[in-house]
Amino acid sequence: MNKANVKVVKAKTKRVLNVLITYCILILVAFIFFFPCLWLILASFSKSGSIYSFDGFFPAQYGFDAFKSLFTDTVMYNYPRWFANTLFIAVMSCILGTFLTILTAYCMSRFRFKSRKAMMKATLLLGMFPSFMGTIAVYLIMTQFNLINQHWGLILIYSAQAPMGYMVQKGFFDTIPYSIDEAARIDGASNFTVFVKFILPLSKPMLVYTALTSFTWPWSDFILPKMLLIDKDLYTVAVGLMSLGETEFARFAAGSIFIAIPIIVLYFCLVKYMINGMAAGAVKE
Amino acid sequence: MRKTLPALIAHIAIILAVIIVMGTLGLIAAGLGAEENDKFTGEIERNVTLRILENDTAKEQGYLEELLNAFNEKYAEYGIKAVDANMDQYTDLEKGGPYGYGPDVLYQANDALMKYVDGKHILPLPIEQLECVDKVGEKAWEAYRAKAGGQEFTFGVPVNIQQPLLFYRKDLLPENWETEWDDDKNGVPDVIENWSDMYRFSQQIRRDSNGAKYGYMKSLNDGYFASGYFLSYGGYVFGGEDGKDVSDIGFSKNDGWMGGRIIRQLASVMNLECTEDTITRNSYSRMAQGTYFATMTTPDVYTLFIKEMVNAGYTEQYARDNLIMTDIPALPVSGDLEDESLGFKDMIAMGGVNGYAISSYTKAPNAALAFVNFATSYGMINRRSELLGISPARSDLAEALGGLNETIKENLDKGSIYVMPSVRALAQVWTPLQTYCATIAKDMLDNKNVYAGAEKLKEGIANVDKQIYDAIHTLGGS
Numbered sequence: 166m167n168k169a170n171v172k173v174v175k176a177k178t179k180r181v182l183n184v185l186i187t188y189c190i191l192i193l194v195a196f197i198f199f200f201p202c203l204w205l206i207l208a209s210f211s212k213s214g215s216i217y218s219f220d221g222f223f224p225a226q227y228g229f230d231a232f233k234s235l236f237t238d239t240v241m242y243n244y245p246r247w248f249a250n251t252l253f254i255a256v257m258s259c260i261l262g263t264f265l266t267i268l269t270a271y272c273m274s275r276f277r278f279k280s281r282k283a284m285m286k287a288t289l290l291l292g293m294f295p296s297f298m299g300t301i302a303v304y305l306i307m308t309q310f311n312l313i314n315q316h317w318g319l320i321l322i323y324s325a326q327a328p329m330g331y332m333v334q335k336g337f338f339d340t341i342p343y344s345i346d347e348a349a350r351i352d353g354a355s356n357f358t359v360f361v362k363f364i365l366p367l368s369k370p371m372l373v374y375t376a377l378t379s380f381t382w383p384w385s386d387f388i389l390p391k392m393l394l395i396d397k398d399l400y401t402v403a404v405g406l407m408s409l410g411e412t413e414f415a416r417f418a419a420g421s422i423f424i425a426i427p428i429i430v431l432y433f434c435l436v437k438y439m440i441n442g443m444a445a446g447a448v449k450e
Numbered sequence: 451m452r453k454t455l456p457a458l459i460a461h462i463a464i465i466l467a468v469i470i471v472m473g474t475l476g477l478i479a480a481g482l483g484a485e486e487n488d489k490f491t492g493e494i495e496r497n498v499t500l501r502i503l504e505n506d507t508a509k510e511q512g513y514l515e516e517l518l519n520a521f522n523e524k525y526a527e528y529g530i531k532a533v534d535a536n537m538d539q540y541t542d543l544e545k546g547g548p549y550g551y552g553p554d555v556l557y558q559a560n561d562a563l564m565k566y567v568d569g570k571h572i573l574p575l576p577i578e579q580l581e582c583v584d585k586v587g588e589k590a591w592e593a594y595r596a597k598a599g600g601q602e603f604t605f606g607v608p609v610n611i612q613q614p615l616l617f618y619r620k621d622l623l624p625e626n627w628e629t630e631w632d633d634d635k636n637g638v639p640d641v642i643e644n645w646s647d648m649y650r651f652s653q654q655i656r657r658d659s660n661g662a663k664y665g666y667m668k669s670l671n672d673g674y675f676a677s678g679y680f681l682s683y684g685g686y687v688f689g690g691e692d693g694k695d696v697s698d699i700g701f702s703k704n705d706g707w708m709g710g711r712i713i714r715q716l717a718s719v720m721n722l723e724c725t726e727d728t729i730t731r732n733s734y735s736r737m738a739q740g741t742y743f744a745t746m747t748t749p750d751v752y753t754l755f756i757k758e759m760v761n762a763g764y765t766e767q768y769a770r771d772n773l774i775m776t777d778i779p780a781l782p783v784s785g786d787l788e789d790e791s792l793g794f795k796d797m798i799a800m801g802g803v804n805g806y807a808i809s810s811y812t813k814a815p816n817a818a819l820a821f822v823n824f825a826t827s828y829g830m831i832n833r834r835s836e837l838l839g840i841s842p843a844r845s846d847l848a849e850a851l852g853g854l855n856e857t858i859k860e861n862l863d864k865g866s867i868y869v870m871p872s873v874r875a876l877a878q879v880w881t882p883l884q885t886y887c888a889t890i891a892k893d894m895l896d897n898k899n900v901y902a903g904a905e906k907l908k909e910g911i912a913n914v915d916k917q918i919y920d921a922i923h924t925l926g927g928s
Contacts, residue, residue: 213762215735217734218735218761218762395541397536397538410506412758
């Protein structure tokens with residue numbers, strides 16, 4: 166074997182080794198992240214229901230009992246109702262929250278008005294405080310508006326709090342050339358027309374991102390629904406699952422798996438818009 | 451100047467309007483306070499809906515539905531409709547009640563209900579109007595009495611007595627128990643009669659199974675259950691004649707420290723899980739699997755044990771025949787599980803009296819009282835006992851049912867059940883006690899033996915008393 170061949174073989178071996186090690190690390194990392202999910206999925210198929218009847222780390226017997234009881238045994242734990250409640254709250258909060266966030270961000274990006282900078286600084290500062298700091302105040306305000314034990318109370322809070330995180334959207338709008346607005350205005354377009362007909366179509370990826378984040382927060386939130394919802398039939402999935410009895414672990418696991426479904430569906434439905442939108446602005450043709 | 455004058459007038463007008471509104475609201479509130487005592491007129495409100503908060507077991511076993519249907523049928527002519535409040539069974543009336551979101555009638559333990567007295571969240575009841583007034587024993591009523599404005603009132607109606615019971619698997623007793631574990635030949639295994647034999651039997655199980663199985667298992671850090679060991683040797687929670695003097699904390703009083711020694715000895719036949727809540731949660735499955743022979747808990751969870759045994763492959767009948775609930779074993783007078791020379795004495799266990807109370811925020815107090823009267827009638831409590839396995843507070847029913855029901859009633863009357871003091875400060879008791887019990891159990895299991903001697907145990911429990919006192923008097927728990 167001549168020197169050149171040895172070099173080629175060495176380079177090939179190095180490449181193979183490189184790929185092999187990279188794959189090993191990736192598989193290991195993927196396994197570490199995937200294992201809890203796998204365990205939860207397997208636990209949801211536990212026949213006995215209790216975590217303490219497992220044979221070591223995994224259930225001793227498997228069955229669909231937990232999934233069956235999740236949707237049929239609704240006297241104590243009405244999971245279908247909780248699921249519908251959560252979906253309603255999340256969808257409405259998503260629509261209202263996205264609308265308000267986009268408007269706020271557009272406003273801050275395109276208009277110059279008195280106290281604009283002060284407002285931006287104030288929202289930035291307020292956004293640094295965790296939302297649960299104001300829970301008692303929120304509770305008292307909700308009692309005055311008679312919005313305790315009502316889904317609309319939660320929807321209003323989520324929607325009203327969403328624009329606090331407008332900075333990302335503002336950053337995106339800032340990247341859209343102002344000359345587009347000016348050109349449209351010269352042609353007689355109003356502010357609203359500019360926003361709806363020119364800016365929004367260019368902002369699909371940001372709209373999708375905002376909608377996804379506005380949906381996932383109410384979907385998985387626990388603190389606010391726990392505080393504001395009293396009637397068990399109004400519970401969201403997070404609060405409802407926490408109220409399950411000590412021997413209902415399999416049902417808890419099954420319920421936890423089901424709440425991931427809307428997020429996954431939403432992601433797969435919307436991700437193409439995000440990528441298309443991002444790619445659209447990436448190159449000039 | 452022209453602009454300032456109307457502005458000034460407008461400001462004054464706004465301030466006056468606010469004062470008038472606030473004043474009116476204040477007067478209305480004062481009026482309500484005065485009316486509070488006259489709420490029970492005897493005239494049942496018509497066409498009202500009563501929200502009833504019951505416990506989950508009552509709902510799960512179908513008792514609540516039966517109760518509501520029976521009541522609604524009886525009071526149909528008044529148009530009263532009692533409905534499930536459909537809230538968490540531990541819903542805090544203080545939180546939602548004042549804003550109108552609480553239930554009208556609540557079923558909870560006496561300590562939970564009586565904490566509402568301070569804020570006037572529950573109504574003093576005219577118990578003389580109730581059918582059960584002379585059927586419920588004096589001790590049970592005492593749990594619901596409190597003084598307000600120098601007068602004593604009753605704020606709840608006892609339904610059932612909660613006492614920790616021993617749960618054990620009869621089929622796991624050794625075949626030769628009649629010859630080996632029944633010294634007094636009374637036909638009852640000694641292991642369930644006294645803690646010394648339970649301790650020895652637990653040691654034997656662990657030896658024979660090479661540590662894979664256990665005899666008695668319980669989360670020893672659970673203050674509610676562990677407090678009984680201290681109370682049995684002369685300790686008490688709060689001093690005073692009525693047991694409500696929060697300036698006197700007494701777990702360490704008399705020979706209370708001996709409770710700590712018992713806890714250490716019991717820990718030695720368990721594992722580290724006894725220092726936290728794991729055993730409380732896994733005892734249903736482990737008992738069903740036969741890993742544990744016995745545990746101590748309240749009778750309301752009996753059905754959970756049965757359910758787990760059925761899940762483990764036993765028939766329901768087999769489970770019911772072999773999962774036995776019985777009175778808790780006696781403790782050695784010596785305060786040492788290995789010294790029976792002085793004989794045994796009844797264990798005093800922390801217990802409670804669950805009952806109904808009526809929310810101060812109800813719009814139909816008389817209808818609510820009618821509901822309480824109906825729900826505490828002989829027939830309904832009997833049905834409750836059948837379905838939920840509760841021990842009724844009604845003496846007539848306890849006697850009629852006999853068995854464990856009568857024993858529990860007797861235990862309450864003779865003082866073997868230490869009813870949880872109905873004072874808000876009780877909330878400050880659990881954490882220091884729990885920490886101490888976990889510490890001494892861990893001390894034994896880790897072989898550190900810091901608390902092996904009497905002096906250290908005395909010092910430890912005295913420190914618990916001090917911590918409770920500090921918590922009450924600095925956190926305002928009184």
